[in-house]
Amino acid sequence: QVQLQQRGAGVLKPSETLSLTCVVSGGSFSGYYWSWIRQTPGKGLEWIGHINHGGTTYYNPSLESRATISIDTFQRQFSLIMSSVAAADTAIYYCARGRVLVLGTYIDSWGQGSLVTVSS
Amino acid sequence: EILLTQSPATLSVSPGETATLSCRASQTIRNNLAWYQQKPGQAPSLLIYHASTRATGVTAKFSGTGSGTEFTLTISSLQSEDVAVYYCQQYNNWPPYTFGQGTKLEIK
Numbered sequence: 350q351v352q353l354q355q356r357g358a359g360v361l362k363p364s365e366t367l368s369l370t371c372v373v374s375g376g377s378f379s380g381y382y383w384s385w386i387r388q389t390p391g392k393g394l395e396w397i398g399h400i401n402h403g404g405t406t407y408y409n410p411s412l413e414s415r416a417t418i419s420i421d422t423f424q425r426q427f428s429l430i431m432s433s434v435a436a437a438d439t440a441i442y443y444c445a446r447g448r449v450l451v452l453g454t455y456i457d458s459w460g461q462g463s464l465v466t467v468s469s
Numbered sequence: 470e471i472l473l474t475q476s477p478a479t480l481s482v483s484p485g486e487t488a489t490l491s492c493r494a495s496q497t498i499r500n501n502l503a504w505y506q507q508k509p510g511q512a513p514s515l516l517i518y519h520a521s522t523r524a525t526g527v528t529a530k531f532s533g534t535g536s537g538t539e540f541t542l543t544i545s546s547l548q549s550e551d552v553a554v555y556y557c558q559q560y561n562n563w564p565p566y567t568f569g570q571g572t573k574l575e576i577k
Contacts, residue, residue: 453560455503459512
């Protein structure tokens with residue numbers, strides 16, 4: 350049974366950098382897409398991007414210029430860094446696991462969520 | 470970017486009855502659609518993938534149908550534990566993966 354435990358959250362000031370880490374326990378670390386998804390009352394669920402075991406990343410074009418996802422297969426964890434945050438980045442951020450399919454992925458496991466608030 | 474439109478926004482159903490939730494895609498996504506359930510204060514959880522395949526551990530009261538642009542999630546024998554927001558997600562055309570705005574299911 351896979352478990353995804355998120356670290357990092359809290360309050361940031363505009364223009365600061367967001368940093369979140371997700372530690373994966375149980376299950377295989379390869380053969381999946383490791384994703385970051387955020388949720389706001391206004392925009393709902395928004396996919397940020399994902400990375401595979403080999404380090405290949407894909408991003409939402411709307412966030413690609415500010416988001417970086419990295420992976421540490423030895424530590425079984427992956428991370429999200431988002432630069433130049435603004436109030437619109439206030440959200441609950443989820444890490445998640447997606448099945449690798451011929452086409453894309455759906456999410457079969459989610460982290461507990463981390464509230465990130467951007468406020469001056 | 471594929472737009473997913475869910476309807477209705479809120480659905481109120483009596484206990485024991487059946488709820489029917491809709492998800493419409495702005496262009497064909499074949500059967501590359503998943504449904505999630507999100508209970509208050511929790512992360513979403515997978516119910517259905519490939520439009521009609523139940524995820525591991527999901528009861529048969531949840532069923533998904535559809536292909537192309539029109540999809541339905543049906544929840545039978547409604548109970549209080551089914552109160553949640555239900556989301557659809559497409560994985561046919563990406564990036565980005567996109568989600569519907571959700572249907573909030575209430576019990577009368």
